Amino acid sequence: MENTSSLKTIFASLQWLFFIFANTVVVPVSIGTAFGLDSSEIAAMLRSSLIFTGVACVMQGMFGHRYPLMEGHSGVMWGLVLNLSLAASSMGMSLPEIGGGIASGMLLAGSVTVVLGVFRLLFYIQRVFTPMVMAVYLFLLTFQLILIFFKGMLRVSEDGSLDLPVTLFSFGVVILVSLLKIKGNDTIGNFSILIGMLLGWAVYVILFPAEQMAGSQGSMDFSLFPLGTPNLSYGIIAITFIASIINLSNTIASVQAASKLTGTEASQSPLDRSYLLTGSYSIGAAFFGLVSYAPFASSVGFLESTRIFDRKPFLIGGGLMAILGIIPVLGALLATLPITVGNAVLFVAYLQLFGTSLKSLNGYTFDSKSIFRIAAPVLLGMSIMNLDSELFTVFPIILQPLLSNGFIMGVLLSVLLETFIRWDERNETAIVNE
Template structure:
């Protein structure tokens, strides 16, 4: 086997692990929020593997045509969980909320496809200015780092830290960082794969009593979280969240094209938006949430320096196999969540560098710094607050104003349109 084939093979497996680790926890957390039985969650998880693999392949071949993971949106994930936790306050059942979310996603997906078909995205691009996209990247970096830092720590049922497992996660973080910083190209390019395999083996040897067991799947159920309904408030909240989610495509495709020293064409954006809209409309049918290109893929590409598209497409194909062949999915499902989160935590550190580079060397004055500082710091501040803080707000505003990412991006858009920054004099 030639060196190039070996590189492509390990690259494909590394993409598989990266995609899998990003996807596997979403159905579990949402299934728990909707109080879905474990066997139904297992079915939803298998559907997510197949759906994600196909979504990645279609985007790579026909959509934006870049090695960018397409997966469940982190923005919508947080929004859905917030709505579920607010169910009792909203005076609705989980099925009613799930049905309203499904309707909102379907409508947002159809709206996105209409925008793509009639080529109306230049209007949205006027809203998503370079500064807004920089704010988006910074906030996404903080949101992901917070999520995966928390996920790599093991919290017991009593709310206290499981010190041995948490320390093991920290060791994995240091190990992967050292591979990236000190390792030669052949090593650093596969740091994510090496970190996950070494972490997986080490975890199983040190903590055999904590090895996860995969649940058996049941037959497929359509709209498992609730049949579409006309709960207008839930629909509007979900629809707005999905519109903010559109910034994923613009930001991710543009940043990836820079890594590849290319300029993405309008046709690539149009095709990508069309597929993303289609995925958003289909996702709730199978108990999934709206999909979008993962800006975190930028961190993956920066870490591994592997920009060849073929391993990415093969990795997407392997994800489909995980869903089709239960034994394969069950095997990979035993990957410890804390290990996966620890390795992804390192991968997403690169996203911070991408955020800084997105500023393109722009020099901020004591006045113009507000266009960046206000939305970013307000958004991060909200992220660190307990959701209980917002219970004094009107019930239907809580999921929106309690989401620091959405607030920060919307605040950036408002500030950019309110003030003509090019005329501000220091």
């Protein structure tokens, strides 16, 4: 029995490693590319990200909220940084100016978070993120991530056409992992993510050997503020700061969902410790050109897929992640994982997050008027997500990145609706955390 348990821990740890890596590797690479960095600078950012993310996961699991929840680059902040890089020319700013403003905003937001955490004042910010706002947050997060992973499953050729063989293979991986989860026994279902990644990787190498890219050895030299030195671009700082504060809702959503899933009660103390760590990580991330950190609410979808709630494999997986960054050859090897395979597996894993979103509505009833509290922000956010960002050029330049971000706009609308309309007075059934 002990051997079985040990073997299960080994495979569960590897599964966590692949999950954390697949969610991490694309972020620094895409950011570095968007800001025109050379390959050695991008490689240094990637290694910083591997080490930072691994250590962040271990610290949160041991001393923060103490749940098996990946601490990684925030999807909200990732999208904002990419949008700002694309809007640089229209705003009349250079990429280093944009990057420096983002760094200043992250440093400010991280410092404020740490101060509020030390004095236990974050409770007041939590009250803004009511259960309904969290439901909207989870729905929009699900849609945003699924769109990202679905697009990542598609291989587009240089001429803009769809590479059908690789794309169909990605959908084949989705079907395989789904069947393993649905039709397989508990053991196979619990490790469907790991099986899908390893088997998909192996078959991909056989079918598309020319597509395999060798991992870059790069440089181990880490440079400070690779995207640009901090400056006083007030508009960029303000937008980054607002997004960072909204990003705090990641902690609330993920910890609350994990506590329900594991049947435990999340008190205020672990939340405060988690905020302190997240604020500290965001300060550190700014120095190395990385995106702000936050507990992944999407990790709940992974937990629901694997049904493995033990912290030990998660801590081991986080430790292995840090080692990948410390030993370049290991990180370079894992970097050859086909991105389409990784996206296909994550697509299935995050389907579970939609179930978490639906469960967050338990206890609510809606009529023709109260349906606005969920439908308006969710559908507005989805609509903006599917619009071309160039359509927002009619607005003041500094507001364009904020207004064109469907996730942020949806959450902000939900906050306004919950703040200024007394839905409970309409005899609604609602659960409100006081």
